[in-house]
Amino acid sequence: MSLADRWPLGDRHDLRDELLAAWDRDGYHDLLHLTEVLDRLEELSAAGAAFDEVVVGLAAWFHDAVYDGADDDEERSAQWAESALPAASADEVARLVRMTVHHRPDDDDPAGCALSDADLAILAAPRERYDAYVAGVRADFAHLPDDEFRAGRAAVLGDLAAKPHLFHTPQARELWESPARANLERELSQLH
Structure with missing residues (x-):
């Protein structure tokens, strides 16, 4: 199924096309990221996470x-x-979009928990994809010198690693917590 076919508002193709054009850029925050977030939402739903799939989509x-x-x-x-x-x-x-600034939804916010988990699921990616993700993030911040980027990235990852759980839904914790922790530890050790 193409990304365009995954648009949840069938009658708003103009808006879908504007969004696809906006996402069509270099760096990590690109069409692949959108595809992966939608894939992870489907994975969470299939694993039993309950949330409004249209709104979260x-x-x-x-x-x-x-x-x-x-x-x-x-x-x-x-x-x-x-x-x-x-x-x-x-x-x-x-x-929900504003919640992604810090990825700290309330426990009683199934929509926020699902979106946050799907957005952060890249942290649990296999090593090759994780390394490509890190390279994409670096490209997003190409304007920063290496030492400044490393310090900022270490602070972001350290904040995430300090959380008792990276993911909010039980389904995401089961699927992604362990490999995400391993990736964070590996990247943090490389940054220090």
């Missing part, structure tokens, strides 16, 4: 739709969702 489509390295990428992505989506789903999709 829309949030996945919007969560990094604006990505240019500015501090307000998620906010601008959320605002795009608010202006482009029907009122019935716009507020919730925008809330």
